[in-house]
Amino acid sequence: MARALRNSALIALSAVVAGLGMSTYFYQRDIQSTRNRVASGSQIAQTPCGPIEYAVAGDGPPVLVIHGAGGGFDQGMDIGGDLVGRGFRVVAISRFGYLRTPLPADASAAAQADAHACLLDALHIRRAAIFGASAGAPSTLQFALRHPQRTAAMVLLVPGAYAPRADGRPAVTPPAGIEFLFNTAMRSDFLFWSVIRLAPGSMTRTILGTNPELVANADHNEQARVQMLLEHILPVSARRIGLLNDSRVMTSLQRYPLERITAPTLVISAQDDFYGTWEVARYTAAQIPRARFLGYPTGGHMLVGHDQEVTDEIARFLR
Secondary structure, three states, X not given: OHHHHHHHHHHHXXXXXHHHHHHXXXXXXXXXXXXXXXXXXXXXXXXXXXXXXXXXXXXXXXXXXXXXXXXXXXXXXXXXXXXXXXXXXXXXXXXXXXXXXXXXXXXXXXXXXXXXXXXXXXXOOOOEEEEEEHHHHHHHHHHHHHOHHHEEEEEEEOOOOOOOOOOOOOOXXXXXXXHHHHHOHHHOHHHHHXXXXXXXXXXXXXXXXXXXXXXXXXXXXXXXXXXXXXXXXXXXXXXXXXXXXXXXXHOOOOOOOHXXXXXXXXXXXXXXXXXXXXXXXXXXXXXXXXXXXXXXXXXXXXXOOOHHHHHHHHHHHHO
C-alpha cells in the first residue's frame, strides 16, 4: 500500500512538473512574440512635451487615435487601423506611462492633450481629427477644448468621461472584480497570460467590459478581434504605470465645459457596456453643440457585432 501511494504521488508530481514545464515553454514563446511586436512598428518623437511613442499608417486626412486603458500605439492601431483602408492617415500614440512613452510629473488629461499637440507639431501636421476610445476620452476632450483650431473633428468611442450622478460616484464604473485583477494578475506578465488562457470569458467580462456570451455567439472575425485586444494588453508590465495613471485620472474627473467645443463630434456607445459608458456618452453628446450620438442596445465595451458598421460610420463622419 505504501509503495502504491508513493508511486501515485510520484506520478502526480511528474504530471505537475510536466505541466509547469509546458506552461513555461508556451509563456516564454508568447511573451517573446509580444515583446517583439511592441518593439517594432513604432517610433519615438522628441518633443517639448517629452518623448512620445507613435506609429503612422496610410495616406490621406490625418486621424490621431488615442487609446484606452491597457493600450499603447498597438491598441490604437487595433482600434483605428481599419480607417487606413478607407483613405485616412492614422497616427496612433502611446499615452503617458504606456510602452515607451514615459510618465511626466504632470500626467493630467490636460497635459496629455498638450502632448498630443506636441506630437502633431513633430509630424508637421497642422490640423487633424482626433479619435479617443474609452480612457482616452479625457485627453481627447481636452485637446478639442485647448486646441480648437487644430481639431478637425472628434470621435469618442465608449468614452470614459464625466457625467453627473446623484450618488456622487464616478460616472464610469469598472466591472466587479477588476480591482482584484489589477492587484494580482495585472502585476505580472506571467499571471496575466495565465488568466487569459485559463479564464478568457472572465477576462472578457472584467477587463474588456463585455458579456462573454456575446462574443461566443459572434462570428469568427469578431471573436478573433476581441481575443486580439485581450492579448494585446501584454506585456502588461510595460503598461502598468499608464494604467495606474489612468485610474487616478478616471476617479477624479470633473465636468469639462463641453458647450465650448466647436469641432464636429460623433459619440458612440452600447447600452450593455459593463463600464457604464452609455449614460456618459449620451450626456457628452447632449452637451456638445451639434454632436451626434450613435448608440447600440448590445455590444458591450467592445461593441461586439458592430465593428465594421462602427468603422463605416466613423469614416463617413470624418469625410
